[in-house]
Amino acid sequence: MRLQDFWSRLAEQFGSMRAESVARDHVFSALGGRTAVEALEAGLPVRRVWLAICEEYDVPRKDR
Numbered sequence: 001m002r003l004q005d006f007w008s009r010l011a012e013q014f015g016s017m018r019a020e021s022v023a024r025d026h027v028f029s030a031l032g033g034r035t036a037v038e039a040l041e042a043g044l045p046v047r048r049v050w051l052a053i054c055e056e057y058d059v060p061r062k063d064r
Contacts, residue, residue, distance in 0.1 A: 001046045001050060005046075010053070022036065023035065023053075024036075026056070028053070030056070036049050036053060051064065
């Protein structure tokens with residue numbers, strides 16, 4: 001998964017305003033106590049970050 005795909009999927013799933021908040025404000029234990037943005041900046045794979053968000057917010061499997 002590319003970073004551009006990540007941001008597109010996030011916006012599709014949560015809307016553009018909420019997507020920013022999910023990525024920048026929510027701390028995920030599955031990402032080592034980081035926000036999605038912090039995890040990406042730390043070099044975690046984009047797909048891993050996306051799946052952590054999906055698990056936390058119960059995104060339907062078909063949209064993962």
